[in-house]
Structure formats: C-alpha cells, structure tokens
Amino acid sequence: MKRVAIMGVGSLGTIMGAIISKNGGHVDLIDSNKAHIDALNKEGATVTGKMNLKNIPVNALLPEDMEGIYDIIILLLKQTYNDVAIKQLLPHIGPNSVVCTLQNGVPEESVSEMIGAERVIGGTVGWGATWIAPGISELTSDVSCIRVDIGEQDGSITNRLKEVQEVLKMAGECVIVDNLLGIRWSKLIQNATLSGMSAALGCTYAEILDNDKAAAAAAWVGNEMCKIVRKRGIVLEDLVPGWSYYALEFSDKAGLEKSIQWLRDYFKPHRPLKASMLQDMEKRRKCEIDQIVGTPCKWGAKLSIPTPTCQTIVDIVKDFESGKISMPTMDCLDRFHLESL
The missing domain is CATH 3.40.50.720 (NAD(P)-binding Rossmann-like Domain)
Known part of the structure; x- marks a missing residue:
C-alpha cells in the first residue's frame, strides 16, 4: 500500500x-x-x-x-x-x-x-x-x-x-x-482579474463589476496576461465549457467593452465573493499576491511585455503589507492609469 x-x-x-x-x-x-x-x-x-x-x-x-x-x-x-x-x-x-x-x-x-x-x-x-x-x-x-x-x-x-x-x-x-499549463494559466487569469482587483480595492466582485473603471482594469489584467500566454505558446483551456479567457484579448475600445461585458456575465454567479487574498489581508496574514498577480508581472518582465495593471495591483497590496497604506478601498482606483484606446 x-x-x-x-x-x-x-x-x-x-x-x-x-x-x-x-x-x-x-x-x-x-x-x-x-x-x-x-x-x-x-x-x-x-x-x-x-x-x-x-x-x-x-x-x-x-x-x-x-x-x-x-x-x-x-x-x-x-x-x-x-x-x-x-x-x-x-x-x-x-x-x-x-x-x-x-x-x-x-x-x-x-x-x-x-x-x-x-x-x-x-x-x-x-x-x-x-x-x-x-x-x-x-x-x-x-x-x-x-x-x-x-x-x-x-x-x-x-x-x-x-x-x-x-x-x-x-x-x-x-x-x-x-495541457496542465493551459489550465493553470486559465485559472491564473481567473484569479488575477477579479481576485486581484478585489484585493487591491478591498471589495467584493460585485463592486468591481458594477464600477466601470474597476471592471475595465480587470479586463486589462486579462489582456496583459493573454499577451504573455500568446508569446509563450500556451493554449488556454476553458474552465467552464464555452467560456474562453481569450475573450479578454482586445486592441480597441470596442474590444475592451466586450471584455468588460464578458467578465460581468462570467462572474455573475460569484458577485458576493471577495478574494481569499483580501480575507488574508483582513486577518493580517501574508497573501498570495506574488504567486497570483506577481506571476504575470514576472513573465512580462522576462518577455518584455508591459503589465502595468497587474503591477499596480501588486504595488497596492505590497504597500498595505508594509504599512504604507491602511486596508485598500475603492479610492485605490485612482492609482490605475489605464491605457487609452
């Protein structure tokens, strides 16, 4: 045995x-x-x-x-x-x-x-x-x-x-x-988008999805990560049949709007949730920000792919962990400078 x-x-x-x-x-x-x-x-x-x-x-x-x-x-x-x-x-x-x-x-x-x-x-x-x-x-x-x-x-x-x-x-x-890597990165995109923003803004998924800028920032996280996936040759797997994370790729304003709507539809059943990372932060425990949102930041640096939205999430959480700021709130949205399309 x-x-x-x-x-x-x-x-x-x-x-x-x-x-x-x-x-x-x-x-x-x-x-x-x-x-x-x-x-x-x-x-x-x-x-x-x-x-x-x-x-x-x-x-x-x-x-x-x-x-x-x-x-x-x-x-x-x-x-x-x-x-x-x-x-x-x-x-x-x-x-x-x-x-x-x-x-x-x-x-x-x-x-x-x-x-x-x-x-x-x-x-x-x-x-x-x-x-x-x-x-x-x-x-x-x-x-x-x-x-x-x-x-x-x-x-x-x-x-x-x-x-x-x-x-x-x-x-x-x-x-x-x-295709373990394809599943891993699909799950990573799922976690980095809404969970990452939840940790950075100290809020539920619903508060992100109902705020235009917060939802746009979540979409940008997905877009940055899709660029990394493409360059690495990773093929994303659907975690839910028919719901592809490639929907978060965009290059113009219309594409961004479609991505935002995709997030709102996909995460509709999970609106009351708040990230486990945020729950750890509330308990003053070290959270997995480096392992979740920090991973695309690391790969972006290796591949010369900009990841400013992911990096802003990491920076906010790190500032909280170091005592530079108190618990993040929706006011932290001001730190996100989203690219114009």
Whole structure:
C-alpha cells in the first residue's frame, strides 16, 4: 500500500482527507496548526455546508511528527508557506516520491526548483471551501463540483498520474489532462482579474463589476496576461465549457467593452465573493499576491511585455503589507492609469 499524505490541511485539505478516509483510503493529514490537528485526532473531521459528514476518523500529524518516506504527497497549503513546508517534507521524499501541487498560481515552477522537476506533477481544484474551526470545514460548492484536474508538466500521460488519480478519485472526480499549463494559466487569469482587483480595492466582485473603471482594469489584467500566454505558446483551456479567457484579448475600445461585458456575465454567479487574498489581508496574514498577480508581472518582465495593471495591483497590496497604506478601498482606483484606446 502506498503511503499518502496531504500537506496543508486547511479547508480543502480537511474535506479531501475526510472524504478519502470515509471511503476507506489511508492518508496522513499534515498541518502546523496544533489545535486543528488535535481536534482532528480527537473528534475526527467534520464537513458542513453542501456536505454533511460528522466526526470522520482521520490520522492527523504535525510536520515534526512525520516518519519515513511518502510515495504520494498532495500539496494543499498556500504557496506563502512553501519554503517552510518543503524543507519539512524533504526528509520524507524518496527518489520515486511524487509531489502533486494543488495550489493557486503556477506552483510547479518553484516547487520543482526545491525538490526537482522529476518529482513534481500539478493540478487544479474546481471547488471551494471555508475553514470553520479546528476539525471543521464547510464545503461551499455543490458536491457535483468536487473535481480535480491533474497533469505532468510536459503534458505526457504517465503511470504515476494514474496512481495519484486513484487516490484523488476517492474524494471526487479526478481527470488526467495533457495541457496542465493551459489550465493553470486559465485559472491564473481567473484569479488575477477579479481576485486581484478585489484585493487591491478591498471589495467584493460585485463592486468591481458594477464600477466601470474597476471592471475595465480587470479586463486589462486579462489582456496583459493573454499577451504573455500568446508569446509563450500556451493554449488556454476553458474552465467552464464555452467560456474562453481569450475573450479578454482586445486592441480597441470596442474590444475592451466586450471584455468588460464578458467578465460581468462570467462572474455573475460569484458577485458576493471577495478574494481569499483580501480575507488574508483582513486577518493580517501574508497573501498570495506574488504567486497570483506577481506571476504575470514576472513573465512580462522576462518577455518584455508591459503589465502595468497587474503591477499596480501588486504595488497596492505590497504597500498595505508594509504599512504604507491602511486596508485598500475603492479610492485605490485612482492609482490605475489605464491605457487609452
């Protein structure tokens, strides 16, 4: 039997671990939150919201209590903790171990630098959850949405992908893909546009979509990122059938207006949301701005593609984190100088 661990047992990891354990799988849940680990071991994992699971027995560990080598490790912690977590994992990763990153952004690049690309596969999570209390998480998406797409960085279909798929299928649908980078960048565009603006303006998606300049700025984020994707030869995948992020490409005012309308239609079901980055900022926690909106800034610099809108978002969040400004508000829109078309 393969040894499997989930590293980073927040909202998603708690639910995934609970469902796998309920379905007879064996997985260690690893997290640095001692109160959470104690509750999981004492009371089991409880899932509320769209799923009702109570006190599912699980095996939870603090990082310092890990022993031996794991065959499969699922990374579900925020990338802001990767430097610490990967160092903790290194003694427990063997030459044939597989680390599957199910994090925001494009984490395969940095994780590969730390443990070797030959050990790293990646994937995207298509459902949402909220951490409620030690031992308890709320599933906020319908059960039918519990899906994970996984793939190799080079697009090949391998036996180890199928082995990881067998584990993740115990929690929900798991699909092997041959264009991981295309899915990653589609998800990155989704997060950078509305989540990025939500963090920069301290507001909900609705407040962005209902404000002409804010919605235009979100469209410009998508346009900047589409230029990067084109130059890198990445083919974007539709996260929702029929809704292509290439709709955010434009070169004139009419195209910009179409892009804005596309965002308003696409994100209509998600209007009440505010970015998880903003939620971290409200809790005075370091957010994933570098890993989400910072990624196109980095690639833009490499490829000589201007990314002024993305950079403005990053600058606002960095100013907040350094104490230069208080919580961002809609007044921060004044910092966005959008190109005239």
